[in-house]
Amino acid sequence: MPTALRLALCALLALLALPSAGCRRLRARGGRVESASVRQGRALYARYCALCHGRRLQGYAADHANALGNQHFLSLATPGFLRAAIREGRPGTPMSAWGRAAGGPLTDAQVDDLVAFLRSRARRPLRAPAEFVPPGDLTAGRAAWAQHCQRCHGDRGQGSPVATSVAHPNFLSTVGDGFLRTTIIEGRPGTAMPSFRTLPPATVDSLVRLVRTLGIPPPPPPERFEPPPGLDRLVMNPTAPPPNFTLREGRFVPGAQVARAIAEGRRMVILDTRATSDWSRGHVAGALPFPFYDIEDMARHLPRDGTWIVAYCACPHAASGHVVDLLRQRGYPRTAVLDEGITWWMQQGHPSAYAARLPADAP
Secondary structure, eight states: OOHHHHHHHHHHHHHHHSOOHHHHTEEEETTEEEEHHHHHHHHHHHHHTHHHHOTTSOSOSSTTOOOTTOHHHHTTOOHHHHHHHHHHOOTTSSOOOOBGGGTSSBOHHHHHHHHHHHHHTOOSOOOOOOOOOOOOOHHHHHHHIIIIIHHHHOTTSOOBTTBOOSOOHHHHTTOOHHHHHHHHHHOOTTSSOOOOTTSOHHHHHHHHHHHHHHTOSOOOOOOOBOOOOOSTTOSBSTTSOOOOOOOBTTTEEOHHHHHHHHHTTOOBEEEEOSOHHHHHHOEETTOEEOOGGGHHHHGGGSOOSOOOEEEEOSSSSHHHHHHHHHHHHTTOOSEEEETTHHHHHHHTTOSEEOOOBOOTTOO
16 A cells, blocks of 8 residues: 555544544434533423423323424424523413523523423424415304314413413414414324314414414513522411311312411411422412422421421422422421412412512613
């Protein structure tokens, strides 16, 4: 072999033996190369998202959290759509705002890692459906909605125990008509959302137009709140007698009993197990934030003298039940889940409180 060729081959082999900076950030998983951002996103998903969306992204593990791993969904879910959904959530639903700017725990970089992980689950190219949808007829759209959609999504698109909301302004402000049209036609195979390929195109267009009207008014600017308080005043009415709770199935306490205990000034602890952004927007009076994803750090603040501990969430049993299970494992037997959850509590007008809002120009 000529000397020059031999030297060139040696140089090439030497280069191949050296790991580049980019390669050091990659790791194989199941035959696929995974970046550091995807690995970090995987860990974040396990901590913050799997409780509701499922460990395998299959959805519906709690409440009606959608199937984030569904390939039809991922083929339409752009990074911008996912990023906005994670940061801003769906206020008023069990989907929390996870971005730090909205009061949640995640930095922008962590949100990007979560998006990278979710996009890494896609097995087909990202699509860009045509955004031009012929104007539909609202009357026809209402009739089609009542016949095909209302049973699952509700009369106003607000969602139900088996389907997500399609009327939330945070959702509608981040999807185009092509996203809606394609979703109606194709459905979400493997979930309760069927395909409506047999509907006439004009009917689909009318449904798209109707769904657009459900999202009025537009989403308000993200609100900012004072940081949550510490856990130094966890116990309500520390010198008072305890409440007399009767638990359903040894686990669930009716909201009426909790409301009566508050009115009577009984000694207890009430934990809001949602993301801190949800606590800021409204919580049971006297409750302190105790997010389900921070139990290890926060459980040490709880009293061990037999004080009743009531946990609640919006699902209404997933996050709160998770916390109660872990607290009982740690030796807190007098724990209970607020049976009806926070949404019911506030709808009933029971004692509630809100974090102070910061002015828009606050540093």
